[in-house]
Amino acid sequence: MRQPSILIIEDDEHINNIIYNVLRKEGFLCTQAYSGSEGKMHVAQHVYELIILDLMLPGLSGEAFMHELRTELTHDTPVIVLSAKDKLDHKLNLFDLGADDYVTKPFEVEELLARIHAQLKRNAKTESGAPYRHKNLLMDTAAMSVRVHNAELNLTKQEYKIIELLLKNPTRVFTKQDLYELAWDEMYIGEDKTITVHISNIRNKIKHHDSETYIDTVWGIGFRLST
Structure with a gap:
């Protein structure tokens, strides 16, 4: 099982x-x-699965990063903020920007770990039953099913995972390496036709029920959810 991936932003x-x-x-x-x-x-x-974010950063500040994460990038990744600022109005402003938790510096690593585990557990519960919809396609993550015009698609494990990644990250372009490592949970060792074949299979299965385009090819980069 793939371990949660955490981004630490701290100067x-x-x-x-x-x-x-x-x-x-x-x-x-x-x-x-x-x-x-x-x-x-x-x-x-x-x-x-989680971002740990300091606020006093060079260039793009933590507050500016939070704003762009939630607006420009449209990501709902949980964020734990680290800051020496502990005034209530400052904390409330960060929650308004989209922060999920707040740890005041200096901190004990045990407390940070506890908050990390709590956020990951909460997010896993939220995602476990979350439905995702794009055009006429509906993914029920609780039932692990994908339907187009209410007709269920017969998908392999990797095909399901690819669709899930695209639906959960609608603005992101995934490289072949991204999709392979996330859907197969294995190291990508170079160019092959595995991802291309799976994308083609997904498109063909959808076409049986809908002529709409659901996955775009971004030439020279990879694939993304269609607009």
Whole structure:
């Protein structure tokens, strides 16, 4: 089973490394970023189950990152904010921007871990029954079914996962490597036709019930949900 992937955005290298090492020992997959702009770049290229976000960042601030994450990038990834600012009005403003939790610096790693596990557990429960709809396609994640015009598609495990990734990230372009590593939970070892064949199979299964286009090819990059 794929371990949750967490993005750490913290410009203090010492604190960033402490969080990284603790989370790696817990078995999480971690990516480190040291500025808001670098964090935004990672979010645009990869799927994360959780983001740990410092506020005092060079370039793009934590508040600006939060705003762009929820608006421009339209991501609903849970965010735990780290900040030395502990005034109530500041915390409320961050929740208004879309933060899910708030940890005041200095912090104990045990508390941060507890909050991380709580967010991941809460998000897993939310997603477990969440329906996703695009045009005439409806995904019921609780029943693990995909229907087009109420006709259920007979999908393989990987085909289902590919559709799920596209529906949950409607603005993102997935490379072949992204789709392979996320849907197969294996390391991508180079160019092959596996992803292309699976995308073609999905398109053909949908075409039996609907002539609409659901998956666009972004030439030279990968695939995305159609607009």
